[in-house]
Amino acid sequence: MPPTQPETYRKRLQTLLLQAAEAMIVEEGLAALQARRIAKAAACSVGTLYNIFGDLDGLILAVNERTLRDLERVIAVAAQRSATADLGTRLMALAIAYLDFAVVHARRWRAVFEHRLPDDRDVPPSYRRDRQRLLALIEAQLVSSIPDAGTRTDAAYALFASVHGIVVLSLDAKLDPFDAAQCERRIRFVVTHAVAGLE
Amino acid sequence: MPPTQPETYRKRLQTLLLQAAEAMIVEEGLAALQARRIAKAAACSVGTLYNIFGDLDGLILAVNERTLRDLERVIAVAAQRSATADLGTRLMALAIAYLDFAVVHARRWRAVFEHRLPDDRDVPPSYRRDRQRLLALIEAQLVSSIPDAGTRTDAAYALFASVHGIVVLSLDAKLDPFDAAQCERRIRFVVTHAVAGLE
Numbered sequence: 001m002p003p004t005q006p007e008t009y010r011k012r013l014q015t016l017l018l019q020a021a022e023a024m025i026v027e028e029g030l031a032a033l034q035a036r037r038i039a040k041a042a043a044c045s046v047g048t049l050y051n052i053f054g055d056l057d058g059l060i061l062a063v064n065e066r067t068l069r070d071l072e073r074v075i076a077v078a079a080q081r082s083a084t085a086d087l088g089t090r091l092m093a094l095a096i097a098y099l100d101f102a103v104v105h106a107r108r109w110r111a112v113f114e115h116r117l118p119d120d121r122d123v124p125p126s127y128r129r130d131r132q133r134l135l136a137l138i139e140a141q142l143v144s145s146i147p148d149a150g151t152r153t154d155a156a157y158a159l160f161a162s163v164h165g166i167v168v169l170s171l172d173a174k175l176d177p178f179d180a181a182q183c184e185r186r187i188r189f190v191v192t193h194a195v196a197g198l199e
Numbered sequence: 200m201p202p203t204q205p206e207t208y209r210k211r212l213q214t215l216l217l218q219a220a221e222a223m224i225v226e227e228g229l230a231a232l233q234a235r236r237i238a239k240a241a242a243c244s245v246g247t248l249y250n251i252f253g254d255l256d257g258l259i260l261a262v263n264e265r266t267l268r269d270l271e272r273v274i275a276v277a278a279q280r281s282a283t284a285d286l287g288t289r290l291m292a293l294a295i296a297y298l299d300f301a302v303v304h305a306r307r308w309r310a311v312f313e314h315r316l317p318d319d320r321d322v323p324p325s326y327r328r329d330r331q332r333l334l335a336l337i338e339a340q341l342v343s344s345i346p347d348a349g350t351r352t353d354a355a356y357a358l359f360a361s362v363h364g365i366v367v368l369s370l371d372a373k374l375d376p377f378d379a380a381q382c383e384r385r386i387r388f389v390v391t392h393a394v395a396g397l398e
Contacts, residue, residue, distance in 0.1 A: 113371070116371075154381070154384050154385055154388060155388050157365075157368075157385055158361075158365060158384075158385035158386070158388040158389050159388075159389075161361070161364040161365040161367075161368045161369075161385065162357075162360070162361030162364050162365065162389050163364070164364045164368065165360040165361050165362070165363045165364020165365065165367065166356075166357060166360040166361065166364065168360075168364065168367075169356075169360045169363065170360075172312070172315075182353070185353050185357075186353055186356055186357035186360065187357070189353060189354050189357040189358075189393075190357050190358075190361050190389065190393070192396065193392050193393040193395070193396035193397070194388075194389070194392040194393075196392070196395060196396040197391065197392035197395040197396060198392070
């Protein structure tokens with residue numbers, strides 16, 4: 001059954017609003033987002049934005065889900081390309097892919113971690129699944145090294161969060177300008193030591 | 200020579216403004232800070248605030264320096280208390296002290312990492328020194344394990360950033376409520392593996 005006319009129209013507006021919000025994040029960062037400006041850029045009313053996404057948070061979550069899926073694709077490619085290498089090489093490939101994504105898509109990437117929902121509101125299940133899939137890519141590397149599933153999940157999360165912490169502080173560069181080689185050395189320290197302890 | 204009257208008055212206003220800004224961060228978070236509200240809470244004018252701290256960023260930096268110094272004290276105490284233990288125990292003691300500080304002083308701690316200066320503005324030297332002293336506490340643990348100073352600095356930074364990443368993502372708790380035991384397990388994974396590779 002083909003979609004009815006109003007469905008198509010709604011889908012098109014949804015896409016336009018998503019693109020407008022994403023472009024605004026890319027150019028100015030998450031803090032600059034305003035429902036009124038996004039609606040104007042998508043040539044619709046604020047009421048329409050709320051009707052489609054619930055509120056501005058709903059639209060931001062949708063943009064961030066797109067970012068997570070793009071990130072997942074990049075990490076998955078890195079995992080595939082290094083699939084036959086040893087554990088250390090594979091984990092470094094994933095970590096460097098993460099660093100590269102954060103550098104290239106700095107504002108979109110930052111928006112994923114900067115955005116906070118009101119305390120009384122849950123993250124939608126789709127968002128949860130997107131993030132779980134990303135973690136699963138790291139867990140998959142550890143299957144033969146850590147047989148216990150719970151320990152493996154913790155380890156994958158710890159590795160992800162460690163690399164994330166190094167990337168976030170390096171890019172924030174409160175003290176020094178961003179130094180990619182230094183950032184990579186720090187990531188390598190964590191990854192190689194984790195691997196040395198696992199093998 | 201005792202301070203002149205205007206000096207004393209200025210010092211008192213500086214303290215009042217700092218306390219007002221800090222209280223506002225504790226209660227509402229960094230995003231809620233406004234020069235006008237802080238000046239009102241300190242019973243002075245916005246002009247006085249600017250006169251003393253340059254601008255709102257200057258005041259926030261001063262609050263964040265206080266937070267860094269409090270954090271340094273807490274970490275220094277943990278280092279002292281565990282001084283005779285093995286490397287893994289010492290690093291875990293520092294990491295757990297960091298986690299505890301982040302949990303107890305959540306908004307002040309977050310303000311240190313959330314605050315961004317305009318791109319054209321440098322962090323003041325005193326702030327730089329505060330952060331360097333904090334890193335030095337970690338580096339000191341690694342002296343006998345990593346003789347090369349440059350490698351040691353990188354390792355200390357990598358360890359700090361890893362623990363920071365784990366704490367920040369655990370406290371953000373986008374997917375799950377904060378689970379202290381889980382967070383500690385993840386920190387332990389990174390620390391024990393780093394230590395295993397160093398010994």
